[in-house]
Amino acid sequence: MMHKAFRGRGAGSGQRSPFDRQIGIESMEQTGQLNPSYVACSGAVASSRRSAQIFITNVEAGSEGRNLATAVSRRRSERYLRLEIVRRGRMTIEQNGETLGFRAGDMLLLDPSRKFSRTLRESTHISVLHISKRALEDRGMSYRFLRACHPIHETEDVAALRALLLTFIHYLDNASDALVERLGHHFLDLMDVMIESSGALDSGRGAKAIVPRATRIITCRLADTNLNMAGIANELNVSISSLTRAFRQRGLSPMRYAYELRLEHAGRLLAQTPTLAIQDVACRCGFASPAHFSRLFKKKHGMTPREYANHHESPQECEATEATEATEATAPREA
DNA sequence: TAGCCACATACAGTGCGGGA
């Protein structure tokens, strides 16, 4: 889906890559390119880009020993998690009497809704992904951490994902809005790798533990036509009865939940690529039968898949819709 | 709290025809 209204590039945006034009905090203040209130709390934004679910900023902060403590808006901090990659420099984060140090190459998950303070030891460059908590919840991932800050432990998967993220950030400025939007969804789907590597989550067998784990499995296997109750239960090492019982607390069955996600995914696919054959869309969303897919799609969206695709193919209608969505989007705005 | 079992039923899959 195109989001032209999201072209919210930060100060100093131009034709060059975001990292060709990183500007230190002092020079940014002197040139008056930033809102002073934001400079005071978080350093200088060298570039930024947002999709509906993820908002990416590159923060360049220069003052040694500067305390960047926590003047983040309460509303935003409650809605977004921060995945931070330290690109250069060193910093410490203090929370609950515990101080954690981070250097170039380190990654961390931060829940800004919990009180913390940040101190920079030297000129530091951080890439920050602001991740919608709601979007994580929709994907069955928990964001309710016991502590505010969790270092992400390096595994091969984490290293691969970090490399992908950095590549994505590198080409951010030149990528189309549609691509940024799609990649945003893909990175959200992959966030479980980061969250699990942070050790932030409890693992357990109660309903509270089963449902998030099951929804994560469902999310990862949306396109799998063989996805069924037995497979999910088997993967979780619980009985089908326990799985069903746990899910009942959410007001729907596991497979109903899967269909909801599949139909949402189908909607995105049709909006992004209206020329795609309905058969292909059905297949990519885990429906073995196009007829069945078509029926469920109409029930959910009030129109057939082809009508839905045609609706999004018209650029004028599309942009009007996007303008509305942009206004309603919950992406954070930097003060 | 979790597993097992039996039963009812909702729905996925299939085939076919019709319309654009």
Add this chain to the structure above:
DNA sequence: TCCCGCACTGTATGTGGCTA
């Protein structure tokens, strides 16, 4: 040719009762 709608059948799922 592609997509949608309809009808039918078999299967997966949900539910309740019981037990450990």
